[in-house]
Amino acid sequence: MAELIAFCNNTIANLSDLLSLPEPALRFLIAVLAGFPLAFFQRSFLHGKSATLHHAYFVICGLMLSYFNYGAESLHSASSVFINYLLIYFAGGTDISIIISFIFNMGYLVTGYIYTATDTYDITWTMPHCILTLRLIGLNFDVYDGSRPPEEISNDQKMTMLVKKPSLLEIAGYTYYFGGFFSGPQFPMRRYFDMCNGVLTDGAKGERPNCVAAAMKKLALGTVLSILNTVIVPWIPESYFLTNDFAELEFYKRLLVLAAWSNMTLFKYMLIWCFAEGTCILSGLAYNGRDKDGNALWDACENIKMFRFLFNPSFRSIVKTFNTNTNQWVLRYVYKRLKFLGNRKISQACTLFFLALWHGLSSGYYMTFMMEFVITNVEDKMVEVANKTGLIKLMDNPITKVPTYLVCKLWQLTFMGYPLLAFNLLTWRRQVQAYSAVYWCGHIFYMVLFPALYIFVLNPLLTKPKPKSDVGTKPKAE
Incomplete structure (x- = not known):
């Protein structure tokens, strides 16, 4: 076993040198791409089987991929899962559980940032842990909503609330599901349960979803973005903005360089999200009903609405089309x-x-x-x-x-x-x-x-003065 591990490590190190890609980034990319064969196996052999089998499969695969990336530091996610399980088991559904959940999960994450932070981006255990933090906070909220009187719950909350407290295995499966553990997207546990129970399918319940073609499209799009990220992005690294060459350009050229760089720098997020979304589609998690023409929709885990993001000229459109699942999470559980x-x-x-x-x-x-x-x-x-x-x-x-x-x-x-x-x-x-x-x-x-x-200037000019009312005024004496 030790020899096999050493061989794998040497192979990855050599591949890292060949691709000029830092080893942590290469391991992260391999883990995200591994979701495709793992999801295909799940769809082919586990779909329609017991939910418990799904949970166990996700825990085993997720922990192995986590260890492949972070080694013993995988204990950070495991300990958070266990502590949140205890919190839900003993205090779930109460106000205090929400307070403790926020303090513990955000506190754990911020402490991790303190101990791992540098002046540059580093791929460490805190990267998937920030995804996990939102997932576990949201889970505590869903259990809390499930214990409240129906008249106090909004329609949005009714779609995600959990009436029954989840078990440790269910929470662990929800956490380590390989389609969302490393980079998102965020999704409620109710959706995860529906996937494990075979509900999320465009056919009859228990039938395998016809999602392979849709998943392959996301894999292809992620591959194209990977090539663009490798070929184009190095033209303007963020370090260029700190050079004398940039400062000596004419002012309008500096702004044009900034405009050219703005989309390019986001390619790395887009490609990872496309790969993760493809895995979610292949698992069935992304099934979102049918459109008006009866075509199956596979966009429930879409993290970027690519066309609108690239072509809509407003800033609001960026907020609405980029990292959409995280934005929905923040809207639901914070705003x-x-x-x-x-x-x-x-x-x-x-x-x-x-x-x-x-x-x-x-x-x-x-x-x-x-x-x-x-x-x-x-x-x-x-x-x-x-x-x-x-x-x-x-x-x-x-x-x-x-x-x-x-x-x-x-x-x-x-x-x-x-x-x-x-x-x-x-x-x-x-x-x-x-x-x-x-x-x-x-x-x-x-x-x-x-x-x-x-x-x-503008507001005073454009604000029409309100007409004076004659009500209550006395007529002048003649």
């Missing part, structure tokens, strides 16, 4: 639960702070999500102004529609890349250097110039 605050903007700000903390402690995350909050809210005001002034009709004119779209898309790409600089550069020192090279233009426009213009 909507903050309704008691009585203010949507405060709830949005708190939600984005939670997301920043979930990503890590580097200042770049907080800068990125702060800028997301500012940019999307400024865009809302810009749309409001365009509607009130009739500019929106001019933009929709057939003559001006194409040039308007191109300008808006270029603007979006530029200022999508702007906050992503902080996300990729992480440290404050590197952010200052990069933002100084473009004169902090995003901060100045979105946080100073447009707000001042809107408050002091």
